Amino acid sequence: MTNRDTLKNRKIAVLGSRSVGKSSMIVQFTESQFIESYYPTIESTFTKPVTYKGTEYTCEIIDTAGQDEYSLLGPKHAIGIHGFVLVYSITSRKSFDMIQVIYDKIIDFCGVMDIPCVIVGSKMDLDSSRQVQTEEGESLADRNKAAWVETSAKNNVNVAKVFELCLAEIEKRAPRSQPEPKASNCLVM
Numbered sequence: 001m002t003n004r005d006t007l008k009n010r011k012i013a014v015l016g017s018r019s020v021g022k023s024s025m026i027v028q029f030t031e032s033q034f035i036e037s038y039y040p041t042i043e044s045t046f047t048k049p050v051t052y053k054g055t056e057y058t059c060e061i062i063d064t065a066g067q068d069e070y071s072l073l074g075p076k077h078a079i080g081i082h083g084f085v086l087v088y089s090i091t092s093r094k095s096f097d098m099i100q101v102i103y104d105k106i107i108d109f110c111g112v113m114d115i116p117c118v119i120v121g122s123k124m125d126l127d128s129s130r131q132v133q134t135e136e137g138e139s140l141a142d143r144n145k146a147a148w149v150e151t152s153a154k155n156n157v158n159v160a161k162v163f164e165l166c167l168a169e170i171e172k173r174a175p176r177s178q179p180e181p182k183a184s185n186c187l188v189m
């Protein structure tokens with residue numbers, strides 16, 4: 001087996017409204033810590049090796065600036081990206097409503113029917129302020145052929161699962177001998 005067979009690079013873009021906890025989730029996953037204070041993200045990339053079903057992957061995780069309905073989805077959020085993590089906060093109905101908007105923008109941009117995607121309901125530790133029920137999250141994911149999970153970056157609940165689910169969604173759609181993405185191609189299937 002060549003190194004290319006054993007170490008696969010997978011680019012994952014994390015998108016969602018402002019302050020839903022995208023950075024906190026990524027930092028918990030890659031650095032095992034939780035940051036209470038809020039620093040708006042411009043854009044940064046984190047790398048972490050992940051072993052999933054016996055295969056070693058290098059996950060390149062792109063932390064994006066929070067989106068709203070007026071944000072333009074640029075090529076950097078679609079081209080060469082293998083999988084998408086779309087995050088809403090269970091405490092914000094508005095952030096939940098943004099998920100379909102962002103999903104549709106990706107689909108439009110890439111000209112595909114569906115994408116390897118995990119929809120994440122964050123901040124599940126704040127259940128007393130819940131605005132989005134679990135069934136709503138599940139059925140949104142079902143409608144879009146996406147995986148779904150609720151997480152708490154604060155308590156490190158289901159954070160690693162997000163990235164496992166994303167790798168599963170990517171691999172589910174990948175043809176057996178999928179070539180590595182070319183920089184100029186939209187890889188979403």
Ligand SMILES: Nc1nc2c(ncn2[C@@H]2O[C@H](COP(=O)(O)OP(=O)(O)OP(=O)(O)O)[C@@H](O)[C@H]2O)c(=O)[nH]1
Nearest residue numbers: 019020021022023024036040041066123152153154
């Ligand atoms: N209680 C609780 N708070 C959280 C959780 N995740 C994030 N937060 C808090 O929510 C705030 C925003 O978190 P960020 O991770 O910066 O959010 P973001 O989505 O990256 O924000 P942008 O960079 O603006 O897009 C911070 O004060 C975090 O401490 C969580 O799981 N539980």
